[in-house]
Amino acid sequence: MGPAPGWRPGAGGGPEARPGQRRDPPRPMKPPLPQKICAACGRPFAWRRKWARDWEQVRFCSEACRSGRYAKAKEKHRKGA
Template sequence: MAHDKPNLPQKICAACARPFAWRRKWARDWAEVRFCSDACRTGRYAAAKGGLDPGGGKR
């Protein structure tokens, strides 16, 4: 039996607006999942786009 990855449910990330697919670790709480990654969940994605620190941040 082949693995049918294209048939997994998808959502749109609340932070970056990109689609992401269901993962086994989210099986119990898929209804509450809103973000595609920890970076989006914690707001690091907005900082990388320049939303929080226009000066460029630490180097």
């Protein structure tokens, strides 16, 4: 079986490049995403694309924290039930 269609020697330059062949330059690191602390559980959570329009109003890390389920479970655990 021959090489893949469109393949030619020296093209690309990924990790399989032979010594002396061109390699692609390393990609720059992405900047860190903004973070907030959840108002219900106190854990940090990062920006998500779905929150892009209203990031300033986002206060909770999950639907469970937003609806109060997390607080109810935490309280139940403290009581020993």
